[in-house]
Amino acid sequence: MLYFGPVGDEELAEALRVAIGDFVRRARAGDRMPPGQAAVLGHLDREGALSIADLARRERVRHQSMTRTVHLLGDQGRVELRPHEADRRQVVVALTAAGREALAAERRHRSAGIASAIRDDLDDEEREIIRRIPEVLRKLQPKP
Structure with a gap:
């Protein structure tokens, strides 16, 4: 999800929350x-x-x-x-x-x-x- 132009704090916070959640799930996918x-x-x-x-x-x-x-x-x-x-x-x-x-x-x-x-x-x-x-x-x- 890329944002171009002005983005409100709430939209940015939601995009960050989703991106961090996705990253953590991908990082844990190979856990042993x-x-x-x-x-x-x-x-x-x-x-x-x-x-x-x-x-x-x-x-x-x-x-x-x-x-x-x-x-x-x-x-x-x-x-x-x-x-x-x-x-x-x-x-x-x-x-x-x-x-x-x-x-x-x-x-x-x-x-x-x-x-x-x-x-x-x-x-x-x-x-x-x-x-x-x-x-x-x-x-x-x-x-x-």
């Missing part, structure tokens, strides 16, 4: 790890150990669904359950070295696909525009 598992590993990588309830809230899924995901990751050696530091009755989910490496490999795989497309499908002017997009997107703070 189920998205729910990758999301859990990502939360643990960024935020440290979390309870199953916290992970379920972050992913907006039921506690039972998150328990299943955590156990699958545990069976793969990517997470481990540990006692909560402050309340030993509670359990938290922690990322293991194997989980960190699996997540890093998935991120490298996805980034390599995007880098290949940047190299092969864009001209110099388009690559220069792409270089600025992360900075610009970080400035956008949608209001609820």
Whole structure:
């Protein structure tokens, strides 16, 4: 969807939302790890150990669904359950070295696909525009 001439903020916002959504879906198409598992590993990588309830809230899924995901990751050696530091009755989910490496490999795989497309499908002017997009997107703070 290309726009020529003046475009209102709402139309531009909708075009951006659609383009980002399409891009994310295409970028994830070659993923080797189920998205729910990758999301859990990502939360643990960024935020440290979390309870199953916290992970379920972050992913907006039921506690039972998150328990299943955590156990699958545990069976793969990517997470481990540990006692909560402050309340030993509670359990938290922690990322293991194997989980960190699996997540890093998935991120490298996805980034390599995007880098290949940047190299092969864009001209110099388009690559220069792409270089600025992360900075610009970080400035956008949608209001609820």
